[in-house]
Each structure stands twice: as C-alpha cells, then as structure tokens.
Amino acid sequence: MTGVHVSTTVNGDAVEFVCPGSESLLDVLRNRLGLTGAKEGCGTGDCGACSVTVDGQLVCSCLVLGAEVEGREVTTVEGMARGDELHPLQRQFIENAALQCGICTPGFLVAAKALLDRNPSPNEEEIRYALAGNLCRCTGYDKIVRAVNAAAKDLAREAKRSGKKRKRA
Amino acid sequence: MTSDTSYTDQEFSLIGTRPIRPDGVDKVTGRARYGADASAPGQLVGLILRSPHAHAKIKSIDTAKAEKLAGVKAVLTAADLPDLTNGNRASYDVLENCMARDRALYDGHAVAAVAAIDEVTARKALKLIKVSYKKLPHVTDVDEAMKDNAPIVQPHVRTAGGDPDKQTNIAQVSTFGHGDVEAGFAKADYIVEESFKTEQTHQGYIEPHACLATLGPDGQGELWVTTQGHYTFRNVCAELLGLEVAKLKVTSSEIGGGFGGKTHVWMEPVALALSRKANRPVKLVMSREEVFRASGPTSSTSVDVKLGATRDGRIVAATATLRYQDGAFPGIWGMLGAMTSFACYDLENVKSVGYDVLVNRPKVAAYRAPSAPMAAFGVESCVDLLAAKVGMDPVDFRLLNAAKEGTKASYGPPYGPIGIGPTLETVKKHPHMRARLGKNQGRGMACGFWFNFGGQTCCDLNIGVDGTVNLTVGTVDVGGSRASLSLIAAEELGIPYESVKCTIGDTASLGHNDTTEGSRGTFSSGMATIFAARNAIEELKARAAQTWEINAKHVEWENGQAIAKGIEHSNLGPLTLEELARKSPTTGGPIAGHNEVVADGAGVSFASHICDVEVDPETGSTKVLRYTVVQDAGKAIHPDYVEGQFQGGAVQGIGWALNEEYIYGKDGRLQNPGFLDYRIPVCSDLPFIDTEILEIPNPNHPYGIRGVGETSIVPPLAAIANAVSNAVGVRMRHIPMSPPRVLKAIKEAQMEEEAQQQVSAG
Numbered sequence: 001m002t003g004v005h006v007s008t009t010v011n012g013d014a015v016e017f018v019c020p021g022s023e024s025l026l027d028v029l030r031n032r033l034g035l036t037g038a039k040e041g042c043g044t045g046d047c048g049a050c051s052v053t054v055d056g057q058l059v060c061s062c063l064v065l066g067a068e069v070e071g072r073e074v075t076t077v078e079g080m081a082r083g084d085e086l087h088p089l090q091r092q093f094i095e096n097a098a099l100q101c102g103i104c105t106p107g108f109l110v111a112a113k114a115l116l117d118r119n120p121s122p123n124e125e126e127i128r129y130a131l132a133g134n135l136c137r138c139t140g141y142d143k144i145v146r147a148v149n150a151a152a153k154d155l156a157r158e159a160k161r162s163g164k165k166r167k168r169a
Numbered sequence: 170m171t172s173d174t175s176y177t178d179q180e181f182s183l184i185g186t187r188p189i190r191p192d193g194v195d196k197v198t199g200r201a202r203y204g205a206d207a208s209a210p211g212q213l214v215g216l217i218l219r220s221p222h223a224h225a226k227i228k229s230i231d232t233a234k235a236e237k238l239a240g241v242k243a244v245l246t247a248a249d250l251p252d253l254t255n256g257n258r259a260s261y262d263v264l265e266n267c268m269a270r271d272r273a274l275y276d277g278h279a280v281a282a283v284a285a286i287d288e289v290t291a292r293k294a295l296k297l298i299k300v301s302y303k304k305l306p307h308v309t310d311v312d313e314a315m316k317d318n319a320p321i322v323q324p325h326v327r328t329a330g331g332d333p334d335k336q337t338n339i340a341q342v343s344t345f346g347h348g349d350v351e352a353g354f355a356k357a358d359y360i361v362e363e364s365f366k367t368e369q370t371h372q373g374y375i376e377p378h379a380c381l382a383t384l385g386p387d388g389q390g391e392l393w394v395t396t397q398g399h400y401t402f403r404n405v406c407a408e409l410l411g412l413e414v415a416k417l418k419v420t421s422s423e424i425g426g427g428f429g430g431k432t433h434v435w436m437e438p439v440a441l442a443l444s445r446k447a448n449r450p451v452k453l454v455m456s457r458e459e460v461f462r463a464s465g466p467t468s469s470t471s472v473d474v475k476l477g478a479t480r481d482g483r484i485v486a487a488t489a490t491l492r493y494q495d496g497a498f499p500g501i502w503g504m505l506g507a508m509t510s511f512a513c514y515d516l517e518n519v520k521s522v523g524y525d526v527l528v529n530r531p532k533v534a535a536y537r538a539p540s541a542p543m544a545a546f547g548v549e550s551c552v553d554l555l556a557a558k559v560g561m562d563p564v565d566f567r568l569l570n571a572a573k574e575g576t577k578a579s580y581g582p583p584y585g586p587i588g589i590g591p592t593l594e595t596v597k598k599h600p601h602m603r604a605r606l607g608k609n610q611g612r613g614m615a616c617g618f619w620f621n622f623g624g625q626t627c628c629d630l631n632i633g634v635d636g637t638v639n640l641t642v643g644t645v646d647v648g649g650s651r652a653s654l655s656l657i658a659a660e661e662l663g664i665p666y667e668s669v670k671c672t673i674g675d676t677a678s679l680g681h682n683d684t685t686e687g688s689r690g691t692f693s694s695g696m697a698t699i700f701a702a703r704n705a706i707e708e709l710k711a712r713a714a715q716t717w718e719i720n721a722k723h724v725e726w727e728n729g730q731a732i733a734k735g736i737e738h739s740n741l742g743p744l745t746l747e748e749l750a751r752k753s754p755t756t757g758g759p760i761a762g763h764n765e766v767v768a769d770g771a772g773v774s775f776a777s778h779i780c781d782v783e784v785d786p787e788t789g790s791t792k793v794l795r796y797t798v799v800q801d802a803g804k805a806i807h808p809d810y811v812e813g814q815f816q817g818g819a820v821q822g823i824g825w826a827l828n829e830e831y832i833y834g835k836d837g838r839l840q841n842p843g844f845l846d847y848r849i850p851v852c853s854d855l856p857f858i859d860t861e862i863l864e865i866p867n868p869n870h871p872y873g874i875r876g877v878g879e880t881s882i883v884p885p886l887a888a889i890a891n892a893v894s895n896a897v898g899v900r901m902r903h904i905p906m907s908p909p910r911v912l913k914a915i916k917e918a919q920m921e922e923e924a925q926q927q928v929s930a931g
Contacts, residue, residue, distance in 0.1 A: 020289060030205075036199065036202070036206040037200070039203065039375070041375040041425075044457065046843060046844035047457075049375055076199065077197075086197065090194075090198065094189050096809075097187070097190070097649065097810060100648040100649060100813050100817065101374070101376070101423075102192070102197075103375045103376040104425075105196050106197075128852040128853040128855070132852050135375055135851065136852075137372075137375055137428070137821065138648060139817055141850075141855055142857050142858045143813065
C-alpha cells in the first residue's frame with residue numbers, strides 16, 4: 001500500500017498512522033485507531049453521525065481525509081468524559097432519555113458540545129438549528145433538545161461555582 | 170400460578186418510575202458496539218455489485234478478471250448459492266432477493282459479491298466483474314402494474330384463487346368486512362367518495378445494515394449482525410446455505426434503529442457464503458445508497474374510500490379498495506392495509522379489499538405498523554369530509570362512531586377493552602384543541618390502530634451469589650427495553666432496579682425467540698420475565714423452607730424476602746433474596762428461573778393525534794407548529810421510553826406526510842438514494858411533541874401491557890393532511906404534501922373555482 005504518513009493528536013494523545021490518500025478521517029478513526037464511537041450513517045455529510053472536531057471546529061469526519069489532520073487536534077466522543085466523570089451533556093442525555101437506539105448519540109454529543117463551547121446559553125431555536133445537521137430517527141428530537149438545554153444549565157452552574165472558588169482564592 | 174397471563178390490578182413500587190437505562194453510559198461514551206463496530210482477526214472486506222437496471226435478463230457474468238486480482242479471496246454469484254429451499258417459494262424469494270438469479274428485478278438488486286483484503290481491492294474487483302444484461306420492460310407504479318398490458322415482474326405469479334393461466338402482478342387479493350354495504354349506502358343521507366395516493370418511504374434507520382460473518386468448511390459459523398431478530402436470521406441463513414441451525418451462532422449487535430427494516434435478511438447469507446468460500450471472516454456493511462436501493466422500504470399505495478352516514482351522524486356503510494405495491498416479491502402489505510383500514514370504528518356494513526401488487530422496486534419490508542398509515546390517511550381524510558357534510562365536529566363524529574368493547578372489528582374478531590373512545594375523549598378535552606390559530610394555519614386530528622403481536626419468547630433469570638440478577642432475553646432492545654425488563658424483574662423479585670442486569674442473549678444462549686416486531690419486546694419478554702421471576706421465587710421459597718426446616722407451603726415471598734407464615738413460625742426472621750443467594754452453594758446450588766411461552770393476547774392499540782400547521786401560500790411549504798399524541802399503552806412500564814415511542818413515531822409520520830418519497834425516473838432507477846435528497850425531519854423542522862399516555866389494561870397480560878412502538882406512526886399522515894387541508898382550504902389527496910404538490914393542489918382548486926365562476930357568469 002502506498003500511503004500517507006500522518007502525525008496528529010486525537011483526544012489529547014499523540015497518534016501516528018499511515019493511510020491511503022483517499023481514506024476518510026472517519027475510516028482512519030474507526031479502522032486504524034480503534035475509535036468506533038463516530039459512526040457512518042451516510043458517508044456523504046448528511047447525517048452527522050460521524051461528527052468530530054478538528055482544531056475545535058465541528059466537521060463530518062466522513063468528508064475529511066485522514067491525510068488532512070496532520071498536525072491538528074482531533075476530538076471524538078471518546079474524548080468527552082474526563083476520566084470516570086461524564087461530561088454534563090453525556091449525563092443529561094442519559095437522565096433525559098435522549099437516546100433510544102443510540103447510533104446518532106455520539107454525533108449529537110459532539111455537535112452539542114461544539115454549540116455550548118461557542119454559545120453557553122442557547123435558546124430552543126438555537127439548539128434546534130445547531131443540531132439540524134444531525135439526524136435522529138428514533139426520538140423526534142424532543143428529549144435531545146431538553147437534554148442539551150439541561151446540560152447548558154449544568155455547565156452554567158459549574159462555571160458559576162468555579163468562578164466563586166477562584167474569587168475566594 | 171407462575172404462568173397465569175391474566176391481568177391483575179396491583180400496586181407497583183417500581184413499574185411506572187423512570188430510572189436511567191442500563192446501556193446509557195456505553196451509548197454516550199461511544200463504547201456500545203453496533204453492527205459495523207466488530208472486527209475479527211484476518212477479516213476481509215465484502216462488497217456487493219448491484220444491477221443498474223430496473224428489470225433485466227442476466228445473460229452472463231464474467232468474474233475471471235476479478236478472481237485473478239491480487240488480494241481478492243472470493244467472488245460470488247448466484248451460481249454459488251444453489252437452491253436448497255425444497256420448493257418453498259417464500260424461501261426461494263428470499264434467496265433470489267439476496268442475489269439475482271436469471272433476472273435483475275429492480276435497480277439495486279445484488280448480482281455478484283466479492284471479499285478482498287481491503288476496501289480498495291474489493292472496489293477494484295467489483296469493477297472487473299463484467300455482467301451482460303438484456304434490458305426488459307419495467308413497471309414501478311402500483312396502478313400501472315395492475316393494468317392488463319403491464320410488464321410482468323414474476324412470471325410464476327398467479328392471483329390466489331384467480332385464473333391459473335393468467336400471468337399477473339396481482340399476487341393476492343384480500344377481502345375483509347361484514348354486513349351489506351350496498352344496503353348501508355342506500356340508507357345514507359350523505360356519501361363521501363375519494364381517491365388517495367401515498368409515495369414510497371424508507372424506515373430510515375441511521376445505522377446501515379452491517380454484519381461480520383465467519384463460516385468454516387466444517388459448517389460451523391458465527392454471525393454478528395444488526396438485526397431485529399437474530400433467531401430468525403439464524404433459521405433463514407441456515408436454510409439458504411444448508412447449515413444446521415445449532416451450528417450457526419448469531420449475535421445481535423446493538424441496533425441502530427430498525428422500525429421493521431431489520432426483520433429481514435438482505436445481505437447476511439451472502440456474507441456467510443463469501444466467508445465459507447474464502448474460509449476467512451468477512452465484514453459486509455451497506456452504504457446508505459445501498460440501504461435505500463436494496464433494503465426494504467414500505468409500499469407506495471393507491472386507495473379509494475367511500476363512506477356513508479345518516480343525518481344523525483352514524484356511519485352506515487364503509488368501503489375501501491387498497492392497492493399496495495410489494496416491490497418485486499409477494500408480501501402481505503395490501504392485506505394488512507385492508508385489515509386495519511376501518512378498525513377504529515363500530516360499523517354495521519363494512520368491506521375492504523386489499524391488493525398486493527408486484528413492481529420493479531426493492532422488496533417491501535415492514536415499516537412500523539406496516540400498511541396502516543396509508544389506509545388511515547384515506548379513511549381519516551374521508552371521516553373529516555363526512556363529518557363536515559353531516560355538520561358535526563370531527564372529534565364528536567368520531568366519538569359517535571368509535572369502536573368499543575364488544576364491537577366486531579372490521580377485520581373479524583370482537584374487541585375487548587380498547588382505547589379508541591378514551592383517546593378521543595382526551596383529545597376533546599385537550600387544551601391543544603382550543604388554542605387559537607393564525608392566518609394560513611390549520612388544525613387536524615386523526616385516529617389510528619395497530620394489532621400488536623406476541624409470539625414465541627423465552628428468557629433466563631439467574632441469581633448471582635451476591636443477590637444480583639442476570640436477566641437474559643431474546644428480544645432485541647430497539648428503544649430502551651432493557652430498562653423496562655429490568656424494572657419488571659426487580660418488581661417481581663422485590664429488589665432494587667440497579668440489582669438487575671439485562672442482556673440480549675445470542676442464539677446459542679437461549680431457545681428460539683421470534684423477531685422483535687409487532688411492538689412485542691416489552692409485552693412478550695415482559696411476560697416471560699414475570700414468569701421466570703415467579704419461577705425463581707418458588708425456588709427461593711423452597712430454599713428458605715429448607716433453611717428453616719419447615720414445609721414450603723408456609724413460606725411466602727414479600728418485598729424481596731421469604732417470610733415464614735403462621736404463629737408457630739414467629740421466631741423465624743425473614744430471609745432476603747441476597748441471604749438466600751449467599752447460602753445457595755450449600756442449599757442446592759445456583760438459583761434460577763426460566764420461562765418459555767407463546768405470548769398470545771397482545772392487546773390492540775389505538776391513538777388519536779392533534780396537529781397544527783402553517784402553510785406558506787407562496788412556496789407551499791408546511792411547518793408543523795404543535796403536535797399532540799394521545800395513545801393507550803395498557804401500562805407504561807418506563808414512561809420515558811413510552812413517550813419516546815410516541816414522539817418518534819409521530820415524527821416519522823411527519824416526515825412521511827410532508828417530505829419523504831422515493832423518486833423513480835422513467836428508466837426505473839431510484840433518483841434520490843441519499844439523505845440529502847430523501848429528506849427526513851431534522852431538529853429545526855419540529856416543535857416539541859406533546860404526549861398523553863392512557864392506561865387501559867390489556868386483560869391478557871399480568872401487568873396489562875400493550876405494545877406501544879408502532880401505533881404512533883398511524884395517525885400522522887391523516888392528521889397532517891387534515892390540518893393542511895384546513896389551512897389551505899383544499900383537500901389534500903397525495904402524500905407527501907411536499908411544497909410543489911401543495912402549490913399544485915391550491916392552483917388546481919383556484920382554476921376549478923374560476924371555471925365554475927365563468928360557467929355561472931355565462
């Protein structure tokens with residue numbers, strides 16, 4: 001195989017791989033790096049199940065080539081929890097029953113985190129538009145929107161608490 | 170009795186609560202393993218070559234070049250899949266759908282397959298296979314396919330009971346009903362007669378079909394697969410490939426949505442055959458395009474409905490003619506349409522005739538309450554029209570005519586206690602019905618029915634040495650059923666929900682379980698779980714009696730512990746499940762409960778939906794503003810996941826009603842096999858979906874459970890069509906009500922009105 005050698009960072013870890021120039025980042029993550037959290041629902045950037053961030057930007061990893069992430073920082077759903085502590089979005093998806101089959105969940109979580117990173121207190125409409133690139137066929141999105149809203153509130157409370165702590169220190 | 174199926178009214182401590190699901194952490198961290206997430210050492214990549222023609226004779230297939238390509242380990246055609254079906258035509262149809270034999274029957278029909286060391290090599294190999302086709306005339310429209318001069322899809326097909334010499338695309342005609350409809354119409358003061366069409370839609374599960382197949386020359390194999398029925402897949406694959414059932418272990422992966430589309434094998438027998446030929450594991454994953462072109466969508470339909478009512482608002486006669494296309498292989502979809510069409514109503518004179526019609530499209534598969542939504546679209550549209558003619562409110566009109574306990578269903582049997590009346594009463598009182606509507610807005614409501622199913626079921630319940638419990642079931646968890654089944658086991662045993670671990674067993678771990686369809690998961694596995702738990706409790710009581718050295722008949726099970734009854738035993742303190750479990754190694758060994766049952770008595774289910782829409786008169790685009798689902802669940806075991814089923818079904822119905830549609834060109838090829846052009850609802854299209862759970866116990870289940878998964882997709886087509894019709898003042902007769910179709914309907918109505926004005930002016 002004539003391949004491209006790529007050095008990159010995935011979920012904070014330095015990673016190297018060789019892949020054909022035509023191979024998608026999604027296939028690299030799933031088939032070369034063992035990170036099967038990102039899913040292929042369409043392969044054409046229409047369903048968002050393969051959502052990851054590259055240098056903080058939300059992308060469909062099926063539309064990015066593996067060779068393109070040389071020297072970049074890739075974050076996937078596997079990088080969301082800190083150790084054994086789930087991210088508030090992950091917690092609220094479980095609490096709100098925001099998943100049924102769960103195949104779209106990794107993509108929704110990554111997309112929702114990208115939203116909250118940029119807009120910590122979105123209203124319902126902003127949540128719905130930010131997640132419009134992610135397809136879910138089970139839930140009708142109702143409980144997903146509620147979960148994202150609840151996680152935003154959790155994160156705001158956490159930020160307030162850590163702000164107070166910093167003030168006291 | 171440990172296996173008494175009749176309903177008992179009881180106070181629950183856990184049923185009806187909303188604990189978190191046991192598979193939640195796996196699914197939010199990316200750890201859960203779906204169909205495409207498994208790998209095996211030495212695995213090959215499988216790919217399938219598909220027909221580019223709607224209908225063609227396969228003159229020859231030359232695989233020589235592909236076979237010689239370095240890295241190719243197996244090339245497969247129908248010649249490698251001999252017919253082992255012993256004259257069973259239904260099985261032969263499955264075989265032929267997996268791999269075309271002498272003819273390709275639809276655009277996307279598999280004609281050959283390869284297994285190679287990697288995807289790049291497999292793709293090259295596909296290009297090297299040369300298929301010589303002779304194109305044949307094709308037909309993709311259901312009404313066209315019924316005409317006398319239509320191209321014949323399957324030359325062997327004759328209409329059952331029809332002319333034995335006449336080739337036809339009408340595989341089956343099914344008639345249901347009772348009374349005398351002609352006499353009924355003669356009594357009617359008002360009659361409504363309308364025709365409707367619906368286009369073909371796909372279940373649209375986000376996870377494409379995927380499997381990892383291993384089959385050795387010793388006839389032993391394993392299949393990891395995304396499926397709604399791994400036991401059924403095992404039986405079908407074994408039959409088609411000449412294997413012994415016990416030697417093929419099928420494991421259902423986590424399933425990324427099914428909605429009926431994963432009840433059939435599509436490419437799994439091919440993956441196993443490739444593996445057998447290469448003697449290596451083969452992973453075969455469909456692309457989204459393949460899912461659309463070659464796995465089961467639902468039928469497109471053409472439906473005529475006629476209803477008659479007397480002045481007082483009683484429906485005195487009802488008829489429907491329902492034409493469903495089955496794709497290229499005979500199915501039962503027209504029959505189900507005919508059975509469900511009038512099930513909501515108490516009718517003296519009713520007749521429905523369903524046609525199952527073959528066309529050059531992929532084999533139709535079940536899609537959530539299969540066939541009922543299209544029938545309900547026609548019937549519920551006409552019910553609204555007839556209510557208007559009579560001058561009654563559509564909800565009152567439906568209430569007056571609704572089926573009730575004792576009503577003879579239009580499809581035959583009498584009803585037990587049912588929920589159609591109560592859902593309508595709830596709608597009538599609902600604040601949604603009184604909310605104000607603005608300009609270009611309309612409200613519609615409609616009712617829906619589904620049978621539900623029970624079927625063969627078994628489960629194991631094993632008590633661990635620390636008192637925690639493994640519950641192993643054979644129905645697939647498509648929407649949270651591990652949570653509801655854990656609740657049921659915990660409720661019966663009297664232990665915490667968290668002490669139960671529910672697992673879906675593979676085919677080597679449990680006896681046969683029917684496919685998870687017909688909303689049967691929680692109904693039937695719930696029933697088996699109750700019986701298995703009661704079975705284990707008998708053993709726990711025996712162990713307690715043994716420990717106390719008293720007769721077992723003096724022991725009762727209360728709140729998770731054995732109690733010695735009677736004044737003479739008042740010195741004996743209770744023994745908890747955990748204490749009995751810890752003692753079990755010395756009191757007779759492991760404690761378990763088992764159950765095998767045919768879960769008959771699935772309770773029928775009814776729903777009534779309310780929908781508000783706004784239609785943009787410039788573009789014809791429809792926005793759903795508000796949506797309310799009212800449905801009878803029998804008993805909601807875990808209300809979160811009951812609501813989830815109501816919401817998900819409603820939104821699939823919204824997509825079907827407004828956007829989704831298979832578009833075929835004149836060449837018979839599917840033009841929109843992707844999520845860009847086949848547009849399912851996205852988050853920003855929708856409002857929150859409000860739900861009301863009613864609980865009218867099913868008398869044939871110990872907890873009163875009815876299936877809840879399917880009924881929610883039945884009313885939306887009609888509810889939204891009624892809402893759009895009310896918003897634009899024109900009756901909508903063609904689903905989906907996409908913007909061009911709505912604009913066309915408005916323009917046609919305007920032209921008709923203008924023509925009438927000209928006539929009256931002239």
